[in-house]
Amino acid sequence: MDTHISTSAKTISGIMRTWITLLGPFLGLALVILAFSILTGSPEKYLSPFNIRVVLSQTVIVAVSAIGMTIIIISGGIDLSVGSTIALSSVVTALTVNAGFEPVVAVFAGIMAGAIVGLANGFVITGLRVVPFIATLGMLGVVRGVAKWLADQQPVNVSQTWINDLVVTFPNPPWLLLAPGVWIAIFLAVLMVVVLRNTIFGRRVFAIGSNEEAARACGIPTKRLRIWIYSLGGLFFGLSGVMQMSRLRQGDPTVAAGAELDIIAAVVIGGGSLSGGQGAILGTMIGAMIMAFLRNGCQQMGWPNYVQEIIIGAIIVAAVAVDQLRQRRT
Numbered sequence: 001m002d003t004h005i006s007t008s009a010k011t012i013s014g015i016m017r018t019w020i021t022l023l024g025p026f027l028g029l030a031l032v033i034l035a036f037s038i039l040t041g042s043p044e045k046y047l048s049p050f051n052i053r054v055v056l057s058q059t060v061i062v063a064v065s066a067i068g069m070t071i072i073i074i075s076g077g078i079d080l081s082v083g084s085t086i087a088l089s090s091v092v093t094a095l096t097v098n099a100g101f102e103p104v105v106a107v108f109a110g111i112m113a114g115a116i117v118g119l120a121n122g123f124v125i126t127g128l129r130v131v132p133f134i135a136t137l138g139m140l141g142v143v144r145g146v147a148k149w150l151a152d153q154q155p156v157n158v159s160q161t162w163i164n165d166l167v168v169t170f171p172n173p174p175w176l177l178l179a180p181g182v183w184i185a186i187f188l189a190v191l192m193v194v195v196l197r198n199t200i201f202g203r204r205v206f207a208i209g210s211n212e213e214a215a216r217a218c219g220i221p222t223k224r225l226r227i228w229i230y231s232l233g234g235l236f237f238g239l240s241g242v243m244q245m246s247r248l249r250q251g252d253p254t255v256a257a258g259a260e261l262d263i264i265a266a267v268v269i270g271g272g273s274l275s276g277g278q279g280a281i282l283g284t285m286i287g288a289m290i291m292a293f294l295r296n297g298c299q300q301m302g303w304p305n306y307v308q309e310i311i312i313g314a315i316i317v318a319a320v321a322v323d324q325l326r327q328r329r330t
Contacts (some may be wrong), residue, residue, distance in 0.1 A: 005044065024271065033293055036293065036294075050224065058184075060181040060242075061086070061243050062288045064236055065236055066280050068118075068235065069233060071263060074209045074279040076275070077226065077230070079230065079237075080134055081136045081140040082259060083141055084147065085241065086115055087253050088146060089239075090242070090251040091147045097163070103162055110238055112196055112238065114236070114241060117143055117237070118233050118235065119230065122231055126226050126227055132177070139235070148254075151318065155252045156250055163242065166177070167180075167246050185293040206277060267279060269286075270288075271284075294312070295308055
């Protein structure tokens with residue numbers, strides 16, 4: 001009888017933890033929106049359709065990168081070179097446009113620049129057996145330097161093309177309602193939800209993050225899989241670089257410095273575990289929106305940038321602490 005009660009209690013406790021994990025990001029988003037609606041003193045302005053459009057447009061770059069980072073973190077890895085990759089991809093896209101190529105070719109070049117960086121990270125981590133933290137930290141400097149070299153250490157201005165309209169607040173045609181980049185992010189999020197839940201690749205990503213040795217013993221080619229994971233993450237980072245160029249109307253080799261903080265925070269806030277084996281694309285998207293509403297609220301309050309950094313740093317620490325507590329209880 002006691003055993004049955006104990007088992008039931010554990011089951012109920014497990015269900016509650018699952019629901020808390022699922023609902024936590026939504027509650028966090030609601031709390032941030034409520035807090036700044038009150039602090040700004042004008043909820044009608046903070047929650048106006050115009051400001052919502054602005055926030056969603058600002059979310060695109062972090063959200064698209066966070067999709068790729070979610071896959072990497074689920075696999076038990078990390079990529080600190082994402083900000084530099086975004087900068088490199090923005091420069092490559094701008095230079096390709098200026099070279100006279102069609103915009104679609106420039107977009108492809110920018111995305112592939114990110115994929116190449118991801119591929120390099122994967123080879124360094126698996127081939128040279130360098131831990132992901134150190135490998136991507138080193139790549140952060142290498143890629144940033146390459147971006148500055150290609151751009152001759154200055155922003156690369158580009159002429160008007162449809163690329164510049166990817167993250168505009170008011171899209172053309174107006175019936176789109178939201179920027180094309182927002183719809184692209186939503187489509188990619190849905191696609192990766194399907195991939196992670198319903199494909200062999202997705203199941204293997206979770207397996208390698210939960211227990212790499214066990215995954216290898218089951219016949220999963222872990223080294224090749226990790227290379228694919230980092231390359232796929234690089235594709236998303238490259239697309240974010242294209243979005244960054246669209247937003248600034250230029251390729252800037254100094255842009256996105258520190259962007260990895262927002263991106264990793266979005267994943268962790270969304271339920272991803274830095275220990276690997278856990279994560280959800282939907283939670284990550286909500287985490288990215290939390291970061292965007294947070295920055296937007298700080299800007300409307302007129303708070304200096306260092307206040308935003310302090311708040312974001314504290315959120316990251318709190319989210320990781322909650323994750324570690326959840327891991328110990330499990």
